[in-house]
Amino acid sequence: MNELPAADILDTLPHGSMILDDENKITFANRWVLKNLNLKEADIAGKNIKELVSNSDWIMEKLAFAREQRSSLVLSQRLHSYFIPIKLPESHLSGHEFMQQEVVIVPIKKTKGWLHITIRDVTSVVVGDSKLKALYHQLEEGKEKAESEVLRKSAFLAMMSHDIRTPMNGVLGYADLLSTTELTDPQKMYLDVIRSSGNMLLHLVSEILDFSKIEAGKLKIDPELFTIRRAVREVIDIFVPEAKIKSLSLVVDIDESVPVHFFQDKLRFKQIITNLLSNAVKFTTKGYVMIRIRCVNEVDEGKARLNVEIKDTGPGISKEAQENIFKEFVQTGQSTSKAAGTGLGLTICRKLCQLMEGEIELESEEGKGSNFKFHIRCSLNEIIPILSK
Amino acid sequence: MSTGLHIDESLKEAFIEIANIGIGKAADSLSRLAQKHVQISVPTIKFAQNESEEIEMLKNLEPSVLIEQEFTDDINGTGCLILNSNGALKLAQLLLGGKHASDLFGEIEQGAILELGNIMICGLIGNLANMLDFELYYNVPEIQLSGVNKIDSLQKSEGSLFAILECQLSIDVEEVSGSLIISMSTEDFMKVIERVHSKYFSNQ
Numbered sequence: 316m317n318e319l320p321a322a323d324i325l326d327t328l329p330h331g332s333m334i335l336d337d338e339n340k341i342t343f344a345n346r347w348v349l350k351n352l353n354l355k356e357a358d359i360a361g362k363n364i365k366e367l368v369s370n371s372d373w374i375m376e377k378l379a380f381a382r383e384q385r386s387s388l389v390l391s392q393r394l395h396s397y398f399i400p401i402k403l404p405e406s407h408l409s410g411h412e413f414m415q416q417e418v419v420i421v422p423i424k425k426t427k428g429w430l431h432i433t434i435r436d437v438t439s440v441v442v443g444d445s446k447l448k449a450l451y452h453q454l455e456e457g458k459e460k461a462e463s464e465v466l467r468k469s470a471f472l473a474m475m476s477h478d479i480r481t482p483m484n485g486v487l488g489y490a491d492l493l494s495t496t497e498l499t500d501p502q503k504m505y506l507d508v509i510r511s512s513g514n515m516l517l518h519l520v521s522e523i524l525d526f527s528k529i530e531a532g533k534l535k536i537d538p539e540l541f542t543i544r545r546a547v548r549e550v551i552d553i554f555v556p557e558a559k560i561k562s563l564s565l566v567v568d569i570d571e572s573v574p575v576h577f578f579q580d581k582l583r584f585k586q587i588i589t590n591l592l593s594n595a596v597k598f599t600t601k602g603y604v605m606i607r608i609r610c611v612n613e614v615d616e617g618k619a620r621l622n623v624e625i626k627d628t629g630p631g632i633s634k635e636a637q638e639n640i641f642k643e644f645v646q647t648g649q650s651t652s653k654a655a656g657t658g659l660g661l662t663i664c665r666k667l668c669q670l671m672e673g674e675i676e677l678e679s680e681e682g683k684g685s686n687f688k689f690h691i692r693c694s695l696n697e698i699i700p701i702l703s704k
Numbered sequence: 705m706s707t708g709l710h711i712d713e714s715l716k717e718a719f720i721e722i723a724n725i726g727i728g729k730a731a732d733s734l735s736r737l738a739q740k741h742v743q744i745s746v747p748t749i750k751f752a753q754n755e756s757e758e759i760e761m762l763k764n765l766e767p768s769v770l771i772e773q774e775f776t777d778d779i780n781g782t783g784c785l786i787l788n789s790n791g792a793l794k795l796a797q798l799l800l801g802g803k804h805a806s807d808l809f810g811e812i813e814q815g816a817i818l819e820l821g822n823i824m825i826c827g828l829i830g831n832l833a834n835m836l837d838f839e840l841y842y843n844v845p846e847i848q849l850s851g852v853n854k855i856d857s858l859q860k861s862e863g864s865l866f867a868i869l870e871c872q873l874s875i876d877v878e879e880v881s882g883s884l885i886i887s888m889s890t891e892d893f894m895k896v897i898e899r900v901h902s903k904y905f906s907n908q
Contacts (some may be wrong), residue, residue, distance in 0.1 A: 373736075384830045386842035387773070389822045391815035394737055394799065417815055419844055437812070444810045 327527035331399075331416075331434030337427050339364045339378060348434070351401045351414070364432075367399050374398070381420045390418040392437050399434065409442045465530055472527035476520045481522070487513045511703045529666045536670045538693065543573055543621070547606065550588045554604075563596065564603035573610045576660075577621055578697035583667045588623065590660045591687045595627035595628045600683070602628025618672070618692045626686040633678040640677060641665045664689070676704045711751050711897065718900050720749050722835050723828055723869055727884070730827025731873075734820065734843050738799045740850045744824075747869035747884070769814075771821025773845040775829055778838040779895055781888035783825035789849075792817050798875040809849075818847045828869070828884055836899040865893040 325332040326346045334343040344352075344359050352359070352367070368374045375388075375473075381388045390398060392415045401414040423429040490510045498506065506677075517637040528534040551567060558565045577584075588606065595604040607624040632640065641661050668675045672692035679685035710718075727744045734743040769792040771785045787795065789809065796813040799820065822845045833840045869884040888896070 380826075384826060384833075384842070385840060386826045386830060387844040388826070389815070389819045389845055391812075391819040393796070393812050393816035394819055421844060422841065424841060437815075440811050444812050447810065460865075 330436070331432070333364070333432045333434070334362055334423070335430045335432065337380070337382070337429060339375070341367075342429075342448060342578060348399075352399070353650055369400050370395070378420065378430060381422055381430060385422045387422070390420070390421045392417050392441060398432075403438070407438075409438050411441070414438050415441045443579055469527040469531035472523055473485065473531065473533075476524035476527065479520050480517065480524070483513055483517050487517065522659045522663060525663045529663065534666065534670065536580045536583060536667075536695075538579050539581055540576050540578050540697070541584075542575060543577050543608065544569060544575070546581055546585050547588065547608070550585050550592060551606070553589065554592050557596050558604065561596070561600065563599055563601070565596075566603055566605035568605060568607040570607075570609045573608050573621070574619070574698055577619070578693040579621075579671050579691055580667075583671065584691065587664045587689060588625070589665055590664050591625040591689075594660070595625055595629060595685070595687075599629035599684075600625045605629075606664055612695060613692075614695070617695050618675075619695050620690050620692050622690045624686055624688045626684065628684045631681040631683050632677065632685055633681050637679060640676065712906065715897055715900055716749060716751075718904050719867070720747060720869075722832055722837075722900075723747055723749065723884075724837070726825075727824060727869075727871065728832030729831060730824045733823050733827065734799075734875075735869070738875070739818075740798070743874040745872040745874070747871040750868045750870075752827065752866045752868060753864070759821040769809075769817060769850045769852070771818055771825065771845055772848065773822065773825045773829075774843040775833075775840045776843070777841050778833075779888060779892040781886060781892060783829045784887065785821040785824050785882055786885060787817075787880065787882045791882065794875065794878065795820065795875070795880045798878055798880070803831075814847050814849075818845055821845060821847070824884060832886075832896070836896065836903060838899070864888070865890050866884040 322343060322345075325343070328345060328347060331348045331351065332343075332345040333341055333348055336342050341359050341362050341364060344354075344356070348354075349356060349359065364378070365371045365375060377388055377390065381385070395416075395418070397413050397416045398418040399416070401416075403409065403414055405410055414436050417435045417437050419433045421431045421433070423431055487510060490506055490513065494503075494506055494510075525534065547567060547569065551565060554565060592604065592606065604625070604627045607626065609622045611620045611622065612618075613620055641664075665675045668689050668691060673690040675687065675689035677685060677687050724746050728746065731742045731744040769787050769789055772782050773784075774780075774782050793809045793813065796809070797817050799816055825845065826842065829840065829842070832838070864887050867886040867888075869886075871882060871884065872882045873882060
């Protein structure tokens, strides 16, 4: 190793390499240094480094310290910018006048105060770094702006939804009162249209209100002890007339493992089932729609998990549509007239499940029906005292 | 493992005094470099053997930045400055001033922290060497963004002893905590203690 031509090796480095004697005279400068300073070897040999460096007093002090302490020293770009001023072309993308450098000063062992200096060009790193930071800050600003826009939009929607619901309840209430009076057949028909259109509008507004609450993080769950079978029955009853008209079987299968009571938000639980049953009944033209409920005790976690499936023999949902089905404003490929709605129902269902410590998923194949499965949880402690009674 | 390592209180005080002078010089150097008022508090010192609680505690300082510099010759060991990542970033920002302030710890900030660690380690170990007449040679300092790995490898070296100096760096009015660690073999550590004793306590 000792016989290898060290100078030739140092010449191949992509960094600057210089050797100083104990009086700071340059005894060697590699090709990189000569090229960047536009000097010949004869011009630089024996020259004192003080004549080349910027901030010479500080540098001389550092060199003396390195020599005295026999310590390797680092001179960072951030704190020194550069060691030797090497002018960059005016057209240089960096905008810096001089090449930005990082320098390491290493005392050479077995010599009396000789130093090896390595100079690394970090101009492109500095430029990349500052551009990266600028982009990062732009992204941060954009994110903050977008978040505040979402909050403002949600607040606006919530307010508007509330303002629409109030007069709409008035319209529906008076339509109900009007229906108790004596009306001609055409008047009864007009009134039915007013009531069904009003109810549809009210439902759409409710979904928008729920969604805007979700986006604004204001949707809260209000758990209470409720009777599962009764809650399911109340929802099923809504769909019996429509199922009868379409000659669909409505099957309810509640396993023995299901306790009488559950401790969760009853209204939100009913809302999920209503939404899923509504879709199932709406899109199924023959066969059946089934709701199946099981309960599993997760003793280790101290939780009871209620598993609910809403299965139908409808048209099914394509794999492509399944990927986005729980995303907001997405409707499956069924005809627009049948699928009238905001496209928010399943998004709301998923969020409600998550708020009730659960999740929702879909199994479906085109032409073979759909099976929406969801679960919610409650603390076992809340229902065990009831079970033991 | 922390049992069996008993350092006389007066020797411990002498060690702190030497360390204090060293890091005082480092603070002065930093002040001039950053053109800001830099103060370093008088360190507290703990001596520990590997696998001791003190070393385990350092490993919990995550995510951390570690600057290390090995020294050889009369005594051999490693000097380390360990900072938590937020502290390192804050320090870089304080040193560089508001115009460079950023919450990203890029390569350029790492360079500045490497230089800062270099100055502090050299201040500490260099002063120790000067005052105790040791001749040392220092390798090129290195920065590690996952400092815990280095502590692990130092810990695995058989018979290592650690002098852990906890101190506060204040730049202008802001404070950042850091730990300076000197790791040496038991044999070299005893050389230091003996030298402290012979130079400063032999007449008592």
